[in-house]
Amino acid sequence: MIPLPGTANVSGVNNPSTSPKAANSSPSQPADVVIVGAGIVGLAHAAHAVANGLTVTVIERDHHAAGASVRNFGHCCITAQSGELYELAQTSRKYWLEFAKRAGFWAAEAGAVVLARSEAEMNVLRELSAVREPGQVELLSPATTRALLGASASTAEEAHDDGGTSGGEWPGVVGGAFLRDDLRVDPRTTVAKLAEWLSQQPGVELHWNTAALGFNQNPDGVTVQTSRGELRAQQVFVCVGHDVDYLFPDLAEEHRIQRCALQMSLAAKPSGIEFAPAVLTATSMLRYPAFTEMPAAAALYSEVLAKQPELLEIGANVMFTQRPDGTIILGDSHHYHRTADPFLDESVTDTLNTEITGRIGAPLEIVQRWQGIYASSDVAPILVREVQPGVTVVSVTSGVGMTLSFGLAHRNVSRLR
Numbered sequence: 001m002i003p004l005p006g007t008a009n010v011s012g013v014n015n016p017s018t019s020p021k022a023a024n025s026s027p028s029q030p031a032d033v034v035i036v037g038a039g040i041v042g043l044a045h046a047a048h049a050v051a052n053g054l055t056v057t058v059i060e061r062d063h064h065a066a067g068a069s070v071r072n073f074g075h076c077c078i079t080a081q082s083g084e085l086y087e088l089a090q091t092s093r094k095y096w097l098e099f100a101k102r103a104g105f106w107a108a109e110a111g112a113v114v115l116a117r118s119e120a121e122m123n124v125l126r127e128l129s130a131v132r133e134p135g136q137v138e139l140l141s142p143a144t145t146r147a148l149l150g151a152s153a154s155t156a157e158e159a160h161d162d163g164g165t166s167g168g169e170w171p172g173v174v175g176g177a178f179l180r181d182d183l184r185v186d187p188r189t190t191v192a193k194l195a196e197w198l199s200q201q202p203g204v205e206l207h208w209n210t211a212a213l214g215f216n217q218n219p220d221g222v223t224v225q226t227s228r229g230e231l232r233a234q235q236v237f238v239c240v241g242h243d244v245d246y247l248f249p250d251l252a253e254e255h256r257i258q259r260c261a262l263q264m265s266l267a268a269k270p271s272g273i274e275f276a277p278a279v280l281t282a283t284s285m286l287r288y289p290a291f292t293e294m295p296a297a298a299a300l301y302s303e304v305l306a307k308q309p310e311l312l313e314i315g316a317n318v319m320f321t322q323r324p325d326g327t328i329i330l331g332d333s334h335h336y337h338r339t340a341d342p343f344l345d346e347s348v349t350d351t352l353n354t355e356i357t358g359r360i361g362a363p364l365e366i367v368q369r370w371q372g373i374y375a376s377s378d379v380a381p382i383l384v385r386e387v388q389p390g391v392t393v394v395s396v397t398s399g400v401g402m403t404l405s406f407g408l409a410h411r412n413v414s415r416l417r
Contacts, residue, residue, distance in 0.1 A: 029055070031203075032056065033046075033056045034056075034224050035049075035059070036239060037058075037060060037241065038065055038195055038208070039065055039401070040190070040405045041241070041396060041408065042240075044405040045394070047194065048410050048412075050201050050203070052414075054416070055203035055204070056198075056205070057205045057206075058198070059206075059212060060206070060210065061212075063209050064192065067373070068241055068374045068401060069187065071187065071372035073187070073319065073321045073329050073331065074184055074190070074329065075183075075321055076092065076403045077089075077182060077288065077403045078090060079132075079136060080288035080289070081400065082290045082293055083289070084382075086290070088382075088404045088407035089400075089403050089404055091406070091410055092405060092410075094406075097109070099194065099406065100185075102197065103193055103194045105185065107184070107185050108185075110182070110183070111178055111182050111277045112179040112182040112278040113179070113279050114177045114179065114280045115170070115176050115279060115359060121285065121300060122139075124297055125175070128290060136181060137177050140177060141175060142173045142174055144176075145173050146170045149275040170361055172358075172359075182277070184278060187329075210228045211227040212247065213225040215236060215388060215391045217388070217389060217390070220234070222389075224236060233390070234390065235392070235416055238387075242260075242374055242375035244257055244395055255380070257376070257383070258377070259338065259339065259340045259373050260334055260335070260375070261340040261371055264329065264330065264332045265352070265368065265370075266329055266330070266366070267327060267364035268327060268366075270328070270360075270362055270364060273322075273328075274322065274326065279321070281318045283311050283317050283318045285300060286301055287317050314335075314351060315335060316351070316352060317332055320359075328364065331352060332352065333352060344369060349369060374399050374401060376398065376399065377397035377398070381400075382404070382408065383396075384408075392412065396408065
């Protein structure tokens with residue numbers, strides 16, 4: 001059953017977190033598990049280790065999480081995965097909800113809506129709906145699509161009829177699909193809330209502003225050399241995202257890890273616009289494997305190439321999500337580098353935001369812009385490699401770290417015993 005706006009099933013609370021209560025002092029006690037990196041992948045490994053009764057030490061080189069885990073849409077894109085990634089995503093979904101209850105962060109079973117503005121787009125959605133279990137990908141009429149996104153049926157039809165000039169009425173929609181299993185979290189607060197909860201659990205230490213410098217074997221396991229002294233553990237998980245090359249350059253080169261740089265924006269809460277699901281578009285269907293594997297995807301690519309080649313030129317995934325405070329995260333583009341330049345191209349941001357404004361049918365006030373960066377590889381979507389006994393590098397190299405984090409951590413931690 002599709003949750004209408006305002007009726008999403010929510011676990012936890014919307015409580016913006018302050019800095020987690022954790023020490024900046026030197027690590028002290030040996031631990032069963034040491035985790036390098038306090039982004040969502042590292043903290044998911046810590047959460048599963050705690051749930052399995054293990055002692056855990058987490059170290060993070062920054063004073064708080066500031067990387068990919070806080071710069072994204074807050075969309076756990078479960079449905080659009082396929083194969084191994086789909087299985088990991090479904091496992092991850094279960095544990096996202098479980099740890100949201102334990103740690104008290106906001107997580108909503110709000111799903112996602114894919115907007116369709118042409119028959120080519122609808123054809124991809126029809127094909128995906130046909131191969132998935134009943135109800136997982138629910139095809140929508142134009143009126144139902146708009147209603148799910150907060151537009152009244154009468155005014156929405158008027159907006160469609162007059163060419164979409166009414167504000168906030170989702171003009172030009174010919175249909176869509178509701179992706180039942182997708183989740184929403186708040187990227188600005190989730191990682192901090194999870195870190196704070198972990199720091200309060202018995203047998204857990206978090207050390208900020210503490211960098212890993214090297215790893216050596218000892219008779220009882222692994223010694224981690226850090227900027228604050230030595231740590232000892234039975235198992236080390238190195239979860240540093242796109243920065244694998246800082247510690248293991250040969251592995252990063254072998255896996256052909258690049259930094260994918262994104263341009264994203266935040267819009268102030270628009271008057272009268274509230275929607276619970278994540279919103280995806282045609283360019284989203286050209287990026288996620290569940291869609292691209294459909295036979296109709298080739299025709300969709302040709303249509304976008306003919307009508308809006310500028311979106312393909314910037315690697316656009318035109319999508320947007322609304323945070324609990326009403327602000328809207330807008331994005332995004334994709335450019336690939338070994339080292340990403342920090343400079344944002346305003347024309348790229350303008351292209352994205354103009355497209356999104358046209359989708360919503362209302363003006364948006366941009367209050368923030370930023371560059372996201374995540375690990376990308378054409379070798380494999382995930383890197384899990386034991387680089388020496390007891391030291392495992394874990395990186396999601398396909399842009400879906402939030403989506404896979406808890407499922408991947410469950411698999412890795414379960415193998416310890």
